[in-house]
Each structure stands twice: as C-alpha cells, then as structure tokens.
Amino acid sequence: MSRRMAEVLEDGDIYFLYRPRVGEEHVGSLAEVQRLLVVLHPWRGRRRLRLLVVGRKHLPEISEHARYWAFVESVVDRPEQLSEALRPSRYVTKTRGERLQQAPRPVAEGAYCVTRHDDHTHLAYQLELPRRPGPPQRELDIEPEASYIVTVKNPEAPSPPGVGLPGRGKARLPADLQERFHTRRFAPVDPPRFLDHPGVELVLIGAAHDASAELGIDLDAEVERAARDTIFEELRIGRADRPVAPEITARWR
Known part of the structure; x- marks a missing residue:
C-alpha cells in the first residue's frame, strides 16, 4: 500500500x-x-451527530481484513435529539408479554478522521477512554487505534438477497452526491457529507x-483536540439516577 500522506477530509x-x-x-x-453503535460528531x-449501526455486533477484525456492512441510522443537530433515539423502550409481544429494550451503554470514546488515501477513503480513530482496554473493548474489536477502508453503497444499485436495508429505509441522496457513483455500486466517502443522510x-x-x-496523520494530536466534555454527559446515557456522567470502564456492565 502507498505510504503517501492521506488528506484529512473530516x-x-x-x-x-x-x-x-x-x-x-x-x-x-x-x-x-x-x-454495536458508533456516534460521529464532526468538529x-x-x-451534526451521526448514529451508525454496525451490521455485526463488533468491528471488523483488522488482522483478517474483515469486511462488514454498516448504515447511518439517524442524523441530528443536538445531543438531546440523539438521546431520544437511544433511550430505553418497552413494547408488548404476543408470546412474551411486555419486553424492555435497555438503553445503549458507553464503551469507548476518542477522536476520528475521515481521510482520502490514494483512490479510497479511510475511517481512522484513536481512543482516549478507557485508558486500558479490557474484555468489552476486546470482544467488540474496538482497538486502541485502528483504520478501516470505508466505502458508501449506491442506494440505486441492487443488494444481494438478505443484505442491506429495505426499499423504504434506503437513503435518498442529493443529485450532486448521487452523481459521484456514475455507474458504480460503491464509491469513496468523499465528501463525508454522504454520512449526513439516514439510510446510507x-x-x-x-x-x-x-x-x-x-x-501519515497524527492521531495523538487529534485526541488532544477532542472535546473535554463527553457527549455521554449531555445524552445522560447510563446515568440512571446518578447526577454524574457514566464511567467508561474496561468491564461489562
């Protein structure tokens, strides 16, 4: 792979x-x-805050160059709007009665970059917390630092059977973004505005x-620039009745 320095797009x-x-x-x-959920909050x-859902319950294994599907579930302007999508919910089933869907729990945070590297794009990140990863981070394949080649699927191209979002869930892209596919099924995430559309x-x-x-980027410097006030405090995720932000630990909870 070329060692030419990547260009940071976001x-x-x-x-x-x-x-x-x-x-x-x-x-x-x-x-x-x-x-597994991922929130991207550009500087x-x-x-905007983008909520991504990873198709598997963990990130792709780096050493195996695994290939996983993901999608943008929602895009909001304020943390409290995202909190609505992440709060616990109750629903009733015919066979099991009332069921409780727990709120998501924070497991790691850090800084990320979307970069242009030769003819493709990467999503790269470095963690700030937890300081020492443990079983949750290892089982979820959340590395202390990692890079993934990331591409966006043409919403007008067909998907293999059993893969992808149903028709009503697919993204409706502006003309300038749709034109970037030409006749291709996939394109680099360039510009990152692709990520501003639910269903992508x-x-x-x-x-x-x-x-x-x-x-060829300095992720240490990116982490130093990261917001000191965690978004989890604004979202109140995992707080229960405690008036403090949830602790990101190296333990399941």
Whole structure:
C-alpha cells in the first residue's frame, strides 16, 4: 500500500456504545449484546451527530481484513435529539408479554478522521477512554487505534438477497452526491457529507492497527483536540439516577 500522506477530509469525536439484548439487564459477554453503535460528531461545519449501526455486533477484525456492512441510522443537530433515539423502550409481544429494550451503554470514546488515501477513503480513530482496554473493548474489536477502508453503497444499485436495508429505509441522496457513483455500486466517502443522510449504507474493511503510520496523520494530536466534555454527559446515557456522567470502564456492565 502507498505510504503517501492521506488528506484529512473530516475530523471529530467518536463514541462507541453497545445495546444489550432485549431482556438483558446486566451484560457479561458479547453473547448478551444486540448491537454495536458508533456516534460521529464532526468538529467543523454543521456539527451534526451521526448514529451508525454496525451490521455485526463488533468491528471488523483488522488482522483478517474483515469486511462488514454498516448504515447511518439517524442524523441530528443536538445531543438531546440523539438521546431520544437511544433511550430505553418497552413494547408488548404476543408470546412474551411486555419486553424492555435497555438503553445503549458507553464503551469507548476518542477522536476520528475521515481521510482520502490514494483512490479510497479511510475511517481512522484513536481512543482516549478507557485508558486500558479490557474484555468489552476486546470482544467488540474496538482497538486502541485502528483504520478501516470505508466505502458508501449506491442506494440505486441492487443488494444481494438478505443484505442491506429495505426499499423504504434506503437513503435518498442529493443529485450532486448521487452523481459521484456514475455507474458504480460503491464509491469513496468523499465528501463525508454522504454520512449526513439516514439510510446510507457503508462497507468497513479492516486495514491497519497503526493508523497514524499507515495514513501519515497524527492521531495523538487529534485526541488532544477532542472535546473535554463527553457527549455521554449531555445524552445522560447510563446515568440512571446518578447526577454524574457514566464511567467508561474496561468491564461489562
């Protein structure tokens, strides 16, 4: 792979959360996790918050260059709007009665970059918290630092059976973004405005553990610029009745 320095297209704060399986109050392993969620909060321009859902319950394995599907679930302007999408919910089933869907729980945070590297784009990040990753981070494949090749799927192109969002869930892109596909099924995430549209489908491919060396960027400096006030405090995720922000730890909870 070329070692030419990548161009940073966007940077900001990144947050990782896991949602417990329905009916699970305490999570002790990956088996009790329903979904892995990622929040991207750019530092410049319209500081929207994007909620991404990873198709598997963990990130792609770097060493295997695994390829995972993901999609943009929602895009909001304020943390309190995102909080609405992440709060616990109750619903009734015919066979099991009332069921409780727990709120997602924070598991890691740091800084990210979307970069242009040769003819493709990367999503790279470095964690700030937790200081020392533990079982949750390892089982979710949330590395202390990582880089993924990221592409966006043409919403007008067909998906293989059983893959992708249903028709009504697919993104409706502005003409200038749709034109970037030409006749291709996939395109780089360039510009990152692709991520501002709910229903956009992505493919993440594990690329490198040492994102800074691979892309020629200083992720340490990006982490230093990261917001000191965690978004989890504004979202009140995991607080219960405690008047303090939830602790990001190296333990399941």
